[in-house]
Amino acid sequence: MNTFTCQCANTLHFANSKCVSCGLMLGFIPDEAKLSAFTTNQYGNLQASCNGKLYRKCKNYADHDVCNWMVSYDDNHEYCISCRLNEVIPNLADSDNLTLWFRLEQAKRRLLYNVITLGLPIEGKSPNNPTGLGFAFLQDELEDQYGNELTVKNFVTTGHASGLITININEADHSSRIEMREKMGERYRTLVGHFRHESGHYYWDRLIAHSDKINEFRRLFGDERLSYVDSMREYYKHGPSNNWQNVWISAYASMHPWEDWAETWAHYLHMIDTLETANDFDFSVAGNKIANPIPSSEIHDQVYIASSFTHLFDNWCQLTKALNGLNRSMGLDDAYPFVISITALDKLRFVHEVISNKDY
Structure with missing residues (x-):
């Protein structure tokens, strides 16, 4: 993730909606992948x-302040390219949901920033x-039990x-996520991480399922035709x-080849975003x-x-060794x-090659 610069020369960050220096x-601006200051x-x-x-401000920016993306003046859409992908938003009659929605949108926009900078296709439903x-x-459906106690009637599964990515809004509640x-x-x-993982399933359908890469996928990840259930x-x-x-990027990846791909895809996006941030801050490890x-x-x-992948992974090993050392120093x-x-x-x-070849 890059930082950006205001016209007053102040450093701006991706989630900012106001310059703290000049106001x-x-x-x-999605089509240029830039955060910009605006004047009237x-x-x-x-x-x-x-x-x-x-x-123009995205409607969710203007009405709810849960977005900071813009829409070109000559674009007929009220919503930015991120918000127009929404099929269902949280129930805003519950005041707590506005905060959770804000966090969900932040994470979604970070995913889409990765997608945009990597040149991956984004096509909404039509x-x-x-x-x-x-x-x-979506949120779990609750019901009253014994007069004054709420229990979960129906769980929402992320x-x-x-093409539809469903996220349980409890994942945006820090204590609920840590408990899970x-x-x-x-x-x-x-x-x-949830957004990146689920996007992996979407892009498997787009980039692998009906392509000439399917045999290589099966060699590396296994046969996805095995019963998922x-x-x-x-x-x-x-x-x-x-x-x-010894085989998988995570324990969950061992469940099925589809989950192995999605976990690996998400991991790659974690690497790309973190390395881009380190590069933007001119980060060096042992002089490199x-x-x-x-x-x-x-x-x-x-x-x-x-x-390029070998170089990327070498950088990743250097950076994560330093990151872990710094975290341990802070307890x-x-x-x-x-x-x-x-x-x-x-x-x-393989994920790197699929994205780099850009034959989609």
């Missing part, structure tokens, strides 16, 4: 300082594209189906394979500058793609509690 309104011209229109073009990308933010992480025996569980039942009954650390990890959009040579858990096996590394390399 100007800020907005993210003589006609009352918002003009970006970065390019001089006119924009009559001609019923399996396009969409989001539904997941993906035919401990219950599941996980060392790592984040809101943006049976695999899930087996996983939750007996837990992950005993040797999962962390390079920008975003694959070139102009070079598709296989030698370049292979070498915190490791920022990166993973060990990548050779087999998992080959899968990450």
Whole structure:
């Protein structure tokens, strides 16, 4: 994730909506992947300082302040390209849900920033594209029991189906998410991680399922035609394979090839975003500058793609060693509690190749 610069030269961060130095309104311009300051011209229109073009606030920015993305002035949509993907938003009659929705939108926009900078396709649902990308933010259905006690009647399962990514809004509640992480025996569980994982299922459908990459996928990840229901039942009954650390990026990845792909995809996006942030801050480890990890959009040579992943992973090993050391100095858990096996590394390399080839 890059930082940005206000017209007053103050450093801006992706989630900012106002410059704390000069007070100007800020907005993210998706087609340029830039956060810009805005001024009002003589006609009352918002003009970006970065390019001089006119924009409008996304409706969710103007009405609810849960977004900071902009819509081009000549675009007929009321919503930005992030918010127009929403199929269902939380019930705002519950005042607590506005805060949870804000966090959900922040995590979603961070995912979409990754998608935009990597040049991946984003196509919403439409009559001609019923399996396009969409989001539904739902909450568990509660019911009264014994007069004054609420119990869960229907649980919302975070997941993906035919392009629709469903997120249980409890994942945006920090205490609920931590409780679930401990219950599941996980060392790592984040809101943006859910978005990245579920997007992996969507992009498997887009980039792998009907492509010439399917045989290579099956060689690395296994045959996805195995019963998902049976695999899930087996996983939750007996837990992950005993040797999962030697084969998979996480315990959950061992459940089924689809989950292996989604976990690996999410992990790759974690790496890309963190390395881009380190590069933006001019971070060096032992004198070695962390390079920008975003694959070139102009070079598709296989030698370049292979070498770029090797460089990316070398940088990642250096950076995470430093991050974990810093966290331990503060008495915190490791920022990166993973060990990548050779087999998992080959899968990450495959994700890198799929994204870098850009033949979609």
